[in-house]
Amino acid sequence: MSELPTSYMIPDARIPFCPGCGHTTNLTHLDKAFQQMGADPLKTVLVTDIGCVGLSDQYFNVHAFHGLHGRSVTYATGIKLANPELDVIVLMGDGGCGIGGAHLISAARRNIDITVMVFNNFNFGMTGGEHSVTTPTGGLTVTTSGGNQEFPLDIIGLAGLCGGAFGARTTTFDRELPSLMAKAIRHPGFSILDIWEFCTAYYSPRNDLDKKAMQDISDAHHLPMGIGFERKDRLPLPVRQTPVSTKKEKNPIDLSPRFPCLVSRQTEVLVTGGAGQKIRSTASILSQAAILSGAEATQKDDYPITVKTGYSSAEVIISPSSIWYTGMTAPDAAIVLSVDGLKKDLKLIQAMKPGSLVIAETGLPDFQTGATVLRLPLEATAKPIDRNSLGLVAAGVLAAKTGWLSEEAIETAIALNQKAAWLETSLKAFRAGISLGKTV
Numbered sequence: 001m002s003e004l005p006t007s008y009m010i011p012d013a014r015i016p017f018c019p020g021c022g023h024t025t026n027l028t029h030l031d032k033a034f035q036q037m038g039a040d041p042l043k044t045v046l047v048t049d050i051g052c053v054g055l056s057d058q059y060f061n062v063h064a065f066h067g068l069h070g071r072s073v074t075y076a077t078g079i080k081l082a083n084p085e086l087d088v089i090v091l092m093g094d095g096g097c098g099i100g101g102a103h104l105i106s107a108a109r110r111n112i113d114i115t116v117m118v119f120n121n122f123n124f125g126m127t128g129g130e131h132s133v134t135t136p137t138g139g140l141t142v143t144t145s146g147g148n149q150e151f152p153l154d155i156i157g158l159a160g161l162c163g164g165a166f167g168a169r170t171t172t173f174d175r176e177l178p179s180l181m182a183k184a185i186r187h188p189g190f191s192i193l194d195i196w197e198f199c200t201a202y203y204s205p206r207n208d209l210d211k212k213a214m215q216d217i218s219d220a221h222h223l224p225m226g227i228g229f230e231r232k233d234r235l236p237l238p239v240r241q242t243p244v245s246t247k248k249e250k251n252p253i254d255l256s257p258r259f260p261c262l263v264s265r266q267t268e269v270l271v272t273g274g275a276g277q278k279i280r281s282t283a284s285i286l287s288q289a290a291i292l293s294g295a296e297a298t299q300k301d302d303y304p305i306t307v308k309t310g311y312s313s314a315e316v317i318i319s320p321s322s323i324w325y326t327g328m329t330a331p332d333a334a335i336v337l338s339v340d341g342l343k344k345d346l347k348l349i350q351a352m353k354p355g356s357l358v359i360a361e362t363g364l365p366d367f368q369t370g371a372t373v374l375r376l377p378l379e380a381t382a383k384p385i386d387r388n389s390l391g392l393v394a395a396g397v398l399a400a401k402t403g404w405l406s407e408e409a410i411e412t413a414i415a416l417n418q419k420a421a422w423l424e425t426s427l428k429a430f431r432a433g434i435s436l437g438k439t440v
Helices: 022-037 052-059 072-082 094-099 101-110 155-161 177-186 203-207 211-220 279-292 339-344 346-350 378-382 387-402 407-417 420-438
Strands: 044-048 063-066 087-093 115-120 166-171 191-196 226-230 267-274 296-302 311-319 333-336 357-361 372-376
Touching: 022 052, 022 115, 022 177, 022 191, 044 052, 044 072, 052 063, 052 087, 063 072, 072 087, 072 101, 087 094, 094 101, 094 115, 101 155, 115 177, 155 166, 155 191, 155 226, 166 177, 166 211, 177 191, 191 211, 267 279, 267 339, 267 387, 279 296, 279 311, 279 387, 279 407, 311 339, 333 346, 333 387, 339 346, 357 378, 357 387, 372 387, 378 387, 378 420, 387 407, 387 420, 407 420
Parallel strands: 044 063, 044 087, 087 115, 115 191, 166 191, 267 333, 333 357, 357 372
Antiparallel strands: 166 226, 267 311, 296 311
């Protein structure tokens, strides 16, 4: 940057806040903080969410991101992790602080190198003055007409307990606030400022809030002003080094293409059955075989929360080009291994069109579909080899009847996924399916 700006705010900006609102003063303080720091506008990001304070980012000549209520800390985290060279500052209200409380906790615990400035006026100002997590006990709001019965959240205490690096509580009247803001931004790790201010539209007139009353709130609730914590004993993310693990890392599966792509268009395969029938692992082998063949592949699994009972279903899409939608409406092929799977995906099977194929276990109930249905003794074929290899037998039939994936690609995918002790058994089951498919 060749020349520092004299002000970081948009010239002649018409700040929209109510007369006397603390947000306006805080933005002036922030501008002065940037000036003190000599901040580079190209390396500075303001992140806001819904609420009055969410209007602020547009008045500064820096990068800006505006998102959903309470989620500003998550956006800031992503921005910082993506580009650690940026100074990322969150401007949020006490309303967003409550809605996104879990995000504050996680950012402090992880010591993310961002700065959060809470413009705290003790209520939801944009939506009419409802009480928030920082409304003082006894505070009058539109939702606590008899006085708030809850104790306010200690924002600084919480961030400190969770492992943040720097935290301070102050008011918008603090003449040293620009320097405190600059200090917080410069401090490595997670920094947070709890800045108390007036909401002149709602909270302040309802509660006769002035500077003295604000100090009384601080004393009565044991929420002291000043720096609450300042530490440098924890390296911040994203500069922290990855901990050394005592476990040996497994070699990643090599799925680099080595076989010809045999599909000419996007092709959808449904694999459905019951828990314990290796539905998902069969689908994974088909997906990986497609990738090994230079195709694109997606896999979407569905199963209940129960273990070893109920249905198990997987949708596999294979395409020679990019897949932009992973939903499935009418599969080109379906493998149906149990009644549970049939019930789960009956509508998809009924929607299948002429020219498509259903490979079904014999003995399943009749069903309507436009597809050609092959009822085969899949279970009986798998049983002498390994009853848990039913899915691989069906995969063999699919390969033999469609030609969408080569035998070599599927066998390679099996070898990449199976332990050595089970590899020969798995390959035997797949080859038995190939033989079965060629007989019908």
